[in-house]
Amino acid sequence: MLMKIDVAQILETLKSRRLLPDTCQAAFLVGSAARGWSNQKSDIDVYLVSTDPWPMPDLVGVPVPLEPAEVGWHSSFIDNRGWDLAYWLDTQVDQMLAKVSWTDYDQTRAASGDALAPREEVFLERVTTCVPLMGEDWLARRRAEVESSAYRSILVTRSLGAADMAVEDTLGQLEDGDVNSAVLSARTALSHIVDALLEERGQYGSYIPKWRARRFQEADPKALPFAKYWELETMQGFDPRDPSKWINEVLTLCQDLSLKIEV
Structure with a gap:
């Protein structure tokens, strides 16, 4: 309440x-x-x-x-x-x-x-x-x-850089067959790219992730509908028998958004 x-x-x-x-x-x-x-x-x-x-x-x-x-x-x-x-x-x-x-x-x-x-x-x-x-x-x-x-640009740059590093970690872990770690790294990449998307629109506060969903709803970014974000955030489509499917979907999203977000 x-x-x-x-x-x-x-x-x-x-x-x-x-x-x-x-x-x-x-x-x-x-x-x-x-x-x-x-x-x-x-x-x-x-x-x-x-x-x-x-x-x-x-x-x-x-x-x-x-x-x-x-x-x-x-x-x-x-x-x-x-x-x-x-x-x-x-x-x-x-x-x-x-x-x-x-x-x-x-x-x-x-x-x-x-x-x-x-x-x-x-x-x-x-x-x-x-x-x-x-x-x-x-x-x-x-x-x-x-x-x-330059506050907005500083935060967007930081989040994009962190997302990129997490994507690289995910790819390296997948290549090494460390799927569990790759799942966690992909989740990290998703968090950072969403933060960058929100920060671009003036919705700051990535150090307090419990409010990310609320910040997302206020920002209402056209590049990513809330329903799709929430589906990935809550891993609704994750299949433990085929983790790579969810991982690749997240990495594709990260790559797509990184090209659209302006610093």
Whole structure:
């Protein structure tokens, strides 16, 4: 059952429990709740961005490859729901956006997956899908900066490269007679090529694969109908007596989509 989130109540809770920094420029609901995908067991996830570090005593420092090299993290249980709050600095956001600038874009680095750390990639994705609690102007500016950056190209390049490597693994394993490993590698190739297809259309979030089907339905790519994707994802046509048939179908799809997806 999907949950309806009261945005005004979330902001009021942050204020009443003194969880909102004095120099906060923006606070926004992120994750499944922001996208309308949450359920009774889903947490409330909020990002808060300030100009100055907040000396809250019970914040846990989570490492990030930025300066400062950590993000404050606060977890609590409020009104029978888990709350996870991440406290970022505006200067850290500047640094993340600098990493995805067209000036610094490097296709080889993008393909290797080294352009962004997972936590940075998720932050930028969530800027594009969040629900603002405060700081709408700040969010509008940052969303425009993400949109005009190389972020999409970096993620598409990474996913296409990963799909290509998984296809090569599959072919090598088939040639060696290692069919079981080839099945697993083909599944990996399918995941990456679908991620590339969705990222091309601005549906990011490949680090959280549990939402891939929902992202697919929102993207609605013409190159691959959802029914066909779901058939392959759930291996409906897989025959244990002839695994190569399913494998070859996946590899053919990967090859076809890789030629259609634009970086």
